[in-house]
Amino acid sequence: MPNLVILSVRSLVEHVFRSGSLDSGFRTMSTLVEGTKAHQKIQKQYGEQDQKEIYLSAEIPYGDLLFVIDGRCDGLLVTEDGGILVDEIKSTTKDIESLTEEMHPVHWAQAEFYAYMYAIENKISQLRVRLTYVHVDTEQQKKFEREVTLAELELFVRGIVESYAPYAQMLHRNKRLRDESIEGLIFPFPAFREGQRRLAGSVFKAIDEGRKLFAKAPTGIGKTISTLYPAIKAIGEEKAQHFFYLTARTITRTAAEEALALMRSQGLQLRSVTITAKDKICFQEQVDCRKEQCIYADGYYDRINEALLDMLTNETLINRSVIELYARKHTVCPFEFSLDAAYAADAVICDYNYVFDPRVSLKRLSGEHRNQTVLLVDEAHNLIDRAREMFSAELEKRSFMELEREFKGKRPELHGAAKAINKWFIAFRKQADEQPTIVTKELPIELVDLVEGFVIQAERELAAGGGSDSGNTPLLETYFAAISFLRISKLYNESYVSYAEVARGEVRLKLFCLNPSTLLRQMGKGYLAHVFFSATLSPLSYYMDMLGAGEEDYSVTLPSPFANEQWEVSVVPISTKYVDRERTKYSLVKLLHETVRKNPVNYLFFFPSYEYMNSVYEAFIAENEGILTLIQTPDMPEEDRESFLAAFAKDNDRALVGFAVMGGIFSESIDLAGNRLQGVVVVGVGMPQIGLERNLIKSYFDEDGRKGFDYAYVYPGINKVLQAGGRLIRSEQDRGILLLVDDRYTELRYRRLLPEEWLDS
Template identity: 30%
Template sequence: MTTPLQTSAPLTVSVRALCAFTARTGDLDLRFTPAPSALEGMESHRLVQGRRGDGYEAEVALSGLFQQLTVRGRADGFDATRQQLEEIKTYRGQLDGVRPHQRALHWAQARVYGHLLCQARGLTRLQVALVYVQTGTGQETELVETHTAADLQAHFEALCTRYLDWAHSEQQHRQARDAALAALTFPHGSFRAGQRELAVAVYRNVGPGHRDDKDGNEDGGRCLLAQAPTGIGKTLGTLFPLLQASARKGLDKLFFLTAKGTGHALALDALARVHEQLRTSSPIPPLRVLDVLARDKVCEHPDKACHGESCPLAQGFYDRLPAARHALVQHTSLWDGPAVRTTALAHGICPYYLAQEMAHWCDVAVADYHYFYDSAAMLYALTVAHGWKVGVLVDEAHNLPDRARRMYTAELRHGTLADARAAATGPVRKALDALQRQWNAIHRDQVDTYCAHPALPEAFVQALQRAIGAVAEAQTDAPLLPGDPVLALYLDALHFAAMAEQFGSHALLDVTLDPPRYGRRGRSSTLCIRNVVPAPHLAARHAAAHSSVLFSGTLTPPAFYRDLLGLPPETGWVDVESPFYSGQLAVHTVGHLSTRFADRAQSLGPIAHLMAEQFARLPGNYLCFASSFDYLQRIAAQLQQAHPEVPQWQQTAGMDDAAREAFLDRFQEGGQGIGFAVLGGAFSEGVDLPGHRLIGAFIATLGLPQVNPVNEEMRRAMDRHFGAGKGYDYTYLFPGLRKVVQAAGRVIRTEQDQGVVFLIDDRYRRAAVRDLLPEWWALDGAPPRPPSR
């Protein structure tokens, strides 16, 4: 029996959150204008507060009650002499640059603080002021209103009434959601082999779910690495226990993060199954699922800028947002792309930004990694701002180290600076010229094409900061439009400067000389702050989540992932036993061949003969993985020449979705032939070809990344960061063998599948390599290794 819904439970909201929900009006306006930094904002507050008299009160804590709603906040200042409450805001350039919807929000906050002050001090009349402070000059502009306490109270109560209407419906939703999820049973009736073990580990990782430390803070930041074999249903095996934990252990939201479209689709499919089960008790299931899609996939007017003067769906966005939000909540709880688009267009607003708004109100968000782990991650920022208790599931987590490296790597290209200098004038051109001189000093004496530096030249960093400041000051009076070369450089420079502030042993400064170009005088180069170890950037993300589960079929060795991803030392580890047995997969190591670059020409004939021999012995569909397109094409050509009777098809560079689908369509039940693909590419993971659609694989490589100057510098950086000897394993061996295991995993997808894998390279005979292969594999007919757990 479910508990009756309670709608009178006390609620608390900040002044900022109350006004953001109820008082925004006007257009969506995302024209880029440089905003003051948080440090500049604090300095402006101190500047204004220091100019006031002795009786001036700064940072006045206030709170008030309306029905069941407590509103809290901290007013910037109160001048008792003038009976004036002040809300201080910082801006750049001209005051006209403060957008109308921002101004409306500022006034709403000031008036709410005014009411709370009148209520607290027994005032009958009050001046309410917005004090705008220009960065750089410190010039103040006061905008003052005079209100009676009754007027301010009416404004406050109107906002609170609007907020409470929504908050009460949210309370009812939360109670209905928790009741439904507490009674949820597994959608498939019974677990697959290994799936229950995974689900139990995920549920236990959430912890007790109550305040249990001496300071009353919620326990949080629990992390779990879960290695579970392909084919057991990891998506539902992680979603189901965390959904149950949402009800029983008090989670506010669940974020399912993916690296690729296949994982995204699987998550939505699993959640649709949960929806169908919940639909038996409610026509609109009490579980809100938001599909967070990239902007370029949902933008209705890609030729227009995101502001009301350009895009009709930005015009009046905040005026029409409440009705669109209400309609979406009332008519469906599966907020996928089509549902959000239909609702948004019916109300004349942007689908992409409606989805961004609905992130506040969903129970589950399915999104790409960068929405939680990037430096400007939306879901992470909302979690911190609202104090949400969230569970995070990271699908195919073996991809996260490389993705995170890219998130925290920044590049500056000389050509971008040259284009900006050509377009700039005045102080901006002067600052860019100075930046050019410091840039030239970095590579002036460089002999090799590539060079890595352990530190950033201070003179260059200062020149970069001055250039950023010059562009920012100029842009406040004449905003730059997309496509402007100065804006392109400015955005790149901001990211580079942000990474420079966090530079340490986890990163390198790369300098790569550009090839000489006809007609260009002097040298040019590309500068790159290359992230080698993402751990320092990701640690705060893990700490923000109450529970994080990073799962994949290949997370061996776990210490490698703990080190690179900045997981806490107490991170748990579960290695789910495979439901497959050695008799299903014959794994042969071909130890008399080398696939090293220098030996590839000699390997072509023997590899082609091996494949033809296996195909003749057991005709069917096979995949052959090679280390590069060049090697792939040479093996395929050799097979075609020596054995033209064997059907074959190849992956090509730059395949679009249709071409990839056509490649996979060749793998049909009863089909015969060999498909050639690049290891680590589109067909070596996330591909499901069960039964006789695929009966074997040839892996003609160890998968090691190419030995080149960049990877060698990364290896040395790993040695310095983690200790001598780890660099090779972390840069080459572990990432390479992960790709091999992922590719081999395409062969056995169910407990009924049978197949064969040939590992072609003499290094597969080494113990250090064999120890990284799955324990259930019987290599060359030997018995499987005993579990290491």
């Protein structure tokens, strides 16, 4: 039985004919919309016998491959002599007169492939093919026509298939090796830990049934391997074909890579690709994607197919270092290279935003690819606030005022578009009547319309070379902000508010997503199954609600694998409320000193904010008695983070105290096992700082009949507490002291959210 190669016409011809540089043509948002309108206007001019948007397909054998190709042809027209003309419509922002027949081979290839499919299906030996270019603004048209025979088309299509075949054969060879290796793959440890088998079984069941699973899996249970292994076995049983391992932190990505490397050492032949952020993996000192400035962008598409074939043939665990190695070898942009490789991979390890963020998601994933893909969402508690960021957008008056000045007398249309928005903000500010904050549930439609007009003018300027791909020009930055604003405006629903802050002549307006659950469901729609897992999904009902669970979805709560005796937990009822902090600071410092003197080991002290931490730190070191101290700083460089953690040695000869913030880089996913960490003090209940956005969230859920204060403040805060406290016991051999410092821990509403092993220890 031949190996099927199922592709759209566009995907096939783009792979074979794509060429040029990364910045070839300015890729825009609005021209997609305008292009659709231009298509429709052309199609309205067709005659009664003409047809539009015709579905065509063909099967083309090639060796051990069977290509199954389909797509929609823009137009099938009947000519005056009764013949057939295949029309392919392309919109453009370029000068229509500058277009030549040879300029875009991909466009001709697409048109002629449609002609081939129609000719084969209808047994036509000769027909005409036309490329119709239409300018999105002027609607000016330019047409190129060719007469082709079926024999010529067959030869042409044969060449395309022949060019794609090595890539298709590589993918099928990899799939065969993958499936054979999974069949013999056993769990990579001598035995399952307590709860591990149950978690793995729940993951497999969720994939088998195409459901969402919400797994509260405590630290030490081995969440990474317990989700990866069943996902891989599901692929082996053809219940899925791909998975995404989504996480917000580098350290958890590394854990996933290490788990895959462990299984690879046991024979697994599964290709995984890790996507690293562009600014981190870029080979240049400053990201600048113009071909004139970057040899890796210049001619990227001329070399990318060979690079992909090389890497995907020879590598399985494709992490950052592998991407960089092959990117240098083939002189291609490492970031774009990783994205292109991701579409061909069995597994992708990446940030949440590549699936859920409407601005940066992997948009070339076909519907068929999605419905064969499982989402494994690690540290899922982080996704709620991340999703709020993804689904929100803001604009500032200042940006448009500066562009108005910059383009005055130079570009009248762009100047006018920026001026109109600045004028809107001025009028809005006057209406505010000196109120510092204005909140409304209504989308500012008039502003959205003005922003659409600005985007069109900005795109014309940028496409003509008036901006830079480096991201440094005010025009480009404002353009991206405007595009984001438009995208989010189209998502705006009853779970949003618009709020504006007015101060000293400046106006900042934000479309703020209060409840991301509906949009998370929408962005995750079409994927085969979702597995949301974390040690701190507590209370589980809250996280299921906020992460978009449906009635058919289910959850699993696993007990801690550690004994209660490993924890020595104490609650110290010192008030850490903001209004009491100065009054209780010295009582807190005294407690911290006494704790360290009594047990001079390695400690982490966690605080709810940098300001509070710094204040206590200064008081603590003023009375320091030979205790080594470290302190976390905002935007800590990676080498400083590594030095911070390295200081927690198991054989330190005196006490070491690290001061850190809850919800920060040292409160999640770090592993200081054994004597490297023997004491944790959590100061406060982790509650977010009271502010406008948190209060808006509170009001929204109160109005919806849910516990607004808990949704906005208590649950997010306790999650940070659980994460910070969870740093203490990481293995069956660990023992340690945990102090919870706050009088609110004596209240039932807080105590009931704490783990059983803390309460019973």
